[in-house]
Amino acid sequence: MKKIALSLVSLAALAGLAFGAHAADYPQKDKVITIVVPFAAGGPTDRVARDLSEALRKPLGGATIVVDNASGAGGSIGANKVARAAPDGYTLLLHHVGMATMPTLVRNIPFKVESDFEYLGMVNDVPMTLIGKPSLPASNFRELTTWIHQNKGKINLGNAGVGSASHLCGLLFQSAVKTDMVPVPYKGTGPAMTDLIGGQIDLMCDQSTNTTSQIEAKKVKAFAVTTAKRLTIPALKDLPTLQEVGLKDFQVTIWHGLYAPKGTPADVQKKINDALKIALKDPEFIKRQESLGAVVVSDKRMEPAEHKKFVLSEIAKWSPIIKAAGVYAD
Known part of the structure; x- marks a missing residue:
């Protein structure tokens, strides 16, 4: 019995070492990193994902990064695809405020936003x-x-x-x-x-x-x-805010965040987060986002823990609004 127990421990240790070595080599040159976008190609989230994939390539050692559009059911189809993917850092999710609305909006959602993902950091506010x-x-x-x-x-x-x-x-x-x-x-x-x-x-x-x-x-x-203050980009600078024209407290900003499946190794998560922080300072990425009115995140929400804290606060914000409207995505 002791021999069997020791053997199992040894096998577990070897498996851990093997997985650790894999994590240390992340990303491997012959593997593609897929960023799943839970909305159709050509839409705003798709644009952010494609700009971000370009900015992430260099800090991830020249990795091949592709965007996979998996739309439907309020963004939950693409999110579920990532939640069920291998937790190895090669399948990621770029999602917007839908991460905070799905728990209320989607009936029989097949995953838990709070616990089935690793939070890697916020990307922008739109x-x-x-x-x-x-x-x-x-x-x-x-x-x-x-x-x-x-x-x-x-x-x-x-x-x-x-x-x-x-x-x-x-x-x-x-x-x-x-x-x-x-x-x-x-x-x-x-x-x-x-x-x-x-x-x-x-x-x-x-x-x-x-x-x-x-x-x-x-x-x-x-x-x-819909922002608290007027925007500065040429095409939108003359537009008033909805608060300014009388809709008190009307403020909506759509944010985007990056996620991995639950169980993705901590050192792989750190590599992705480190690369994300570099990408968010990339002048070309910032220029592209600003030209469209988006503001690249530069605050503490770049950190995984703060990213998750923010999403939980957004769930609390949107839940009563969706329930009052009585709308659902099947």
Whole structure:
């Protein structure tokens, strides 16, 4: 019995050494690191992921990094894919505020946000913009609110799907202006933006990373931003904040964070976090994000523990809002 017990201990020790050696060699040259994005290609989160993958390559020793779009069910399909992946650092998740809304929004969610992931650090904060179709008969927010109240129950409010950033912002906006609108969910921001430009829907509230170029090209009408202060980038600097035009305490910032499956070795987590901190200081990455209105994280939320603390506080913030709206992503 003692011999068997000793043998098992020895095998466990050898397995640990083997895994430790693997972790020390991370990332291996012949292995691809996949960043899973739980939304469609071409959308705002996808853009952040592709910019980040470029910035991470050098600090991760020239590793090959690819983006895998696995959309659906309020972002939970892609998140579950990562939660169930091998905890070796080669499958990561880039997710936005959906990490905080899924526990309430998605019925029978197959994982626990709080305990099935390793938190690797925050990436950015992205403001939202309230935009309308080009033919909308309003040129400023005051005229927009008049038009909204004149057309109660007739206004089509587009979003990128239940649980998306645009959906959440839209819920808050309807509540703030005390007017119900007709929600029009799409499979991603791309098709929603196409229909907004074409006039098939009336309004949308979406991330500046997706709307700035359309606003700049005057393909849509822009009415306000959701930040506490006005933005400084040229295309958005003249837009008022929603608080400024009378919607008290209306502030929505969509953030992005990086995650790994639970059980990823601590030293692999540290390597990724160290690389992330370098990537977040990359001038080209910062330039790309700032050109779209996003602010790259430079505070303590870069640290895994603070990242997790922040997400838990966001769960507490969004849960009552979603429950009050009575919406769910199946």
